[in-house]
Amino acid sequence: MRPFHLGVTTSHSFLDPSMHGLNSLREIIGHWISGLDITRLGSLAACVGAAPAAWRLLKTAWREVYGWVSHFFISYVIIPGRDPLNRHVTNWVLTNVVQFRSVRSFTARTHIQPGAIADRAALLKKTRRDIQYLPHFETVWFWYESNLFVVRRSLDSFNASMVDSTYDGIGGEELTIGCLGRSTEPIKRLIQNCQEYADRQAQYYVIIYARDRYGMSWQPKSRKPIRRLETVHFDDALKRELLTDIRKYLDPNTKKLYQSRSMPYRRGYLFYGPPGTGKSSLSTALAGEFGLDLYEVKIPSVATDQDLEQMFNEVPPQCIVLLEDVDAIWVKRELANREPHNETVSNCTLSGLLNVLDGVGSPEGRIVIMTTNKPNRLDSALVRPGRVDMKVMLGNISKGSAEQMFLRMFMSDTDTLPLLPSQKDNDKLGDDRMPQVDHELLRRLASEFATHIPEDTFTPSQLQGFFQLHLDNPMEAASNISAWVERELSAGSSDDDIEIVGNGKA
CATH class of the missing domain: 3.40.50.300 (P-loop containing nucleotide triphosphate hydrolases)
Structure with missing residues (x-):
C-alpha cells in the first residue's frame, strides 16, 4: 500500500504554480546549455575577464598621449583659488558652457533668497529652506572663438572649499585653463571676456566684501x-x-x-x-x-x-x-584714563x-x-x-523727507493699490471692481502724512518700521500716522520711567 503522505506531496506539487514556473525555467536553461558551444562560452568569459585590463591599458595610453600633446601643443594659465578672477571665470563657464550640456554632477546648498518678500508672520517661523543645485564640473572642453579650450578644477582645492561654510559652489578651487596651440593669447582674451561678463552682471549689484572667519583674506x-x-x-x-x-x-x-x-x-x-x-x-x-x-x-x-x-x-x-x-x-x-x-x-x-x-x-x-x-x-x-x-x-527726518519717503513707498504701486473697504462701499452697488489710487490722490495723501511728522524727531529707520505695517494700503498709512506719532512720542518720554525687573534677589 502506497504511503499516504506521498500522495499529498504530489498533489501539492501539482497544484503549486511556483513549482510549475521553476520546472519550466529549468527546462529552458537545460535546453539552452545543451545547445551552447562550450568553446564560445570560454571565449566570452576570457573577453569579459580581459576587459578591465584593456580599459586600464587604454587609460594609461590616453594619459601618455594627452601628456605628450599637452606638453607640446597646449598652453596653460593657472588661476589660484579664492582669487576674484577665479570666480569670474567659473561663473562664465557655468553660465555659457556647462548649463547647455547634460549635467549629472551638482553642488547642493541651502538656498537663501536675499531680499525675498514674505509676510511678517512667516519670517518668524522656522521653515524648511529651499535647496539650490548648482552644476558642477571637474574638466570641461569647449570651442570658443575658433579655439579649443579645456578648464579643469583641482579636486584637492575643491574639497578644501567644501569645508568652508562660506563656500557657495562658485569659485574657490584652483583653475587651469588650457588652449590648443602654442600661444596663451586666446586664453587671455577668454579671461578678459569673463571679466567683462562679470562687470555686466555686477552693474545691477553691489558686492560687499568682509574678512573670512579666520581673518585671513577678503571674501564676498x-x-x-x-x-x-x-x-x-x-x-x-x-x-x-x-x-x-x-x-x-x-x-x-x-x-x-x-x-x-x-x-x-x-x-x-x-x-x-x-x-x-x-x-x-x-x-x-x-x-x-x-x-x-x-x-x-x-x-x-x-x-x-x-x-x-x-x-x-x-x-x-x-x-x-x-x-x-x-x-x-x-x-x-x-577720556583715555577713564574706565568705560x-x-x-x-x-x-x-x-x-x-x-x-x-x-x-x-x-x-x-x-x-x-x-x-x-x-x-x-x-x-x-x-x-x-x-x-x-x-x-545724517540726522532725523524732516517733513519734506517724510513726504518723499511716503511717495517712494507707494508711487510704483499706484495702479494696483486698493482704497479702504469703507470707501469702496460708497461706490455704486453691484460694482465688484476695486477702486484704484491715482498719482494725484497719492500726492495729497503724502502731503497730509507729512503734516503729522514733527521736524527732527524720528529717524528714517523708525519711519520705515511704520511703513512696514502698511505696505499694502497708503490710505491706512496716512490715517494711522497721527496715532503712531503720539505713541512714539509718549514712549520716548517715558523711557526713563521703565520698570527694571530684577532676578528676584534682594
Missing part, C-alpha cells in the same frame, strides 16, 4: 541690488555736494593732477549721526552709484593694529572701504588707524568712509583734513 559677503540714492533721506544740498565731490575724485584727470603734484591720491569721509539715520545705507548706495565694491571693516571686531594694516594692504585701489563705529577705538585723549562702562572698545589704537589711513605704506586710490554715532569722541587728529575731507551729518 553678500551681493545686494543697487540702492538708489533717493532712498537715503537727508539734506538734498548736502547730498548733491557729496556726489559732486566723489565724482570729481574718481575722474582720471584728478588722479593725474594728484600725481603731478606729488600728493597722495586718497579721499576720506565721515558720516555721523544717531543710529538708524542711514550711514551704512548711504555707503552702499554710493558704491552702487559709482560702480565700486564695498569693503566692510567693523572696527570693534579687529583684533590688532597688524590685522588692520593687513586688511588695508589687501584692499584694491578702486573701491570704498567702510570703517564702521570708529568711536570704538576710544580716541578722545581726555557698557561700551564696545576696539583692540586697535589711534596710531594704528592713522597709519593705515595716510601712513607711509598706506595704499592709494580708495575711498574711505568712517561712520560713528558719537562724533564728539573722535580725536581731532583723526578728523583733520587729509584724513577726513568731508563730514556728512
Whole structure:
C-alpha cells in the first residue's frame, strides 16, 4: 500500500504554480546549455575577464598621449583659488558652457533668497529652506572663438572649499585653463571676456566684501541690488555736494593732477549721526552709484593694529572701504584714563588707524568712509583734513523727507493699490471692481502724512518700521500716522520711567 503522505506531496506539487514556473525555467536553461558551444562560452568569459585590463591599458595610453600633446601643443594659465578672477571665470563657464550640456554632477546648498518678500508672520517661523543645485564640473572642453579650450578644477582645492561654510559652489578651487596651440593669447582674451561678463552682471549689484572667519583674506559677503540714492533721506544740498565731490575724485584727470603734484591720491569721509539715520545705507548706495565694491571693516571686531594694516594692504585701489563705529577705538585723549562702562572698545589704537589711513605704506586710490554715532569722541587728529575731507551729518527726518519717503513707498504701486473697504462701499452697488489710487490722490495723501511728522524727531529707520505695517494700503498709512506719532512720542518720554525687573534677589 502506497504511503499516504506521498500522495499529498504530489498533489501539492501539482497544484503549486511556483513549482510549475521553476520546472519550466529549468527546462529552458537545460535546453539552452545543451545547445551552447562550450568553446564560445570560454571565449566570452576570457573577453569579459580581459576587459578591465584593456580599459586600464587604454587609460594609461590616453594619459601618455594627452601628456605628450599637452606638453607640446597646449598652453596653460593657472588661476589660484579664492582669487576674484577665479570666480569670474567659473561663473562664465557655468553660465555659457556647462548649463547647455547634460549635467549629472551638482553642488547642493541651502538656498537663501536675499531680499525675498514674505509676510511678517512667516519670517518668524522656522521653515524648511529651499535647496539650490548648482552644476558642477571637474574638466570641461569647449570651442570658443575658433579655439579649443579645456578648464579643469583641482579636486584637492575643491574639497578644501567644501569645508568652508562660506563656500557657495562658485569659485574657490584652483583653475587651469588650457588652449590648443602654442600661444596663451586666446586664453587671455577668454579671461578678459569673463571679466567683462562679470562687470555686466555686477552693474545691477553691489558686492560687499568682509574678512573670512579666520581673518585671513577678503571674501564676498553678500551681493545686494543697487540702492538708489533717493532712498537715503537727508539734506538734498548736502547730498548733491557729496556726489559732486566723489565724482570729481574718481575722474582720471584728478588722479593725474594728484600725481603731478606729488600728493597722495586718497579721499576720506565721515558720516555721523544717531543710529538708524542711514550711514551704512548711504555707503552702499554710493558704491552702487559709482560702480565700486564695498569693503566692510567693523572696527570693534579687529583684533590688532597688524590685522588692520593687513586688511588695508589687501584692499584694491578702486573701491570704498567702510570703517564702521570708529568711536570704538576710544580716541578722545581726555577720556583715555577713564574706565568705560557698557561700551564696545576696539583692540586697535589711534596710531594704528592713522597709519593705515595716510601712513607711509598706506595704499592709494580708495575711498574711505568712517561712520560713528558719537562724533564728539573722535580725536581731532583723526578728523583733520587729509584724513577726513568731508563730514556728512545724517540726522532725523524732516517733513519734506517724510513726504518723499511716503511717495517712494507707494508711487510704483499706484495702479494696483486698493482704497479702504469703507470707501469702496460708497461706490455704486453691484460694482465688484476695486477702486484704484491715482498719482494725484497719492500726492495729497503724502502731503497730509507729512503734516503729522514733527521736524527732527524720528529717524528714517523708525519711519520705515511704520511703513512696514502698511505696505499694502497708503490710505491706512496716512490715517494711522497721527496715532503712531503720539505713541512714539509718549514712549520716548517715558523711557526713563521703565520698570527694571530684577532676578528676584534682594
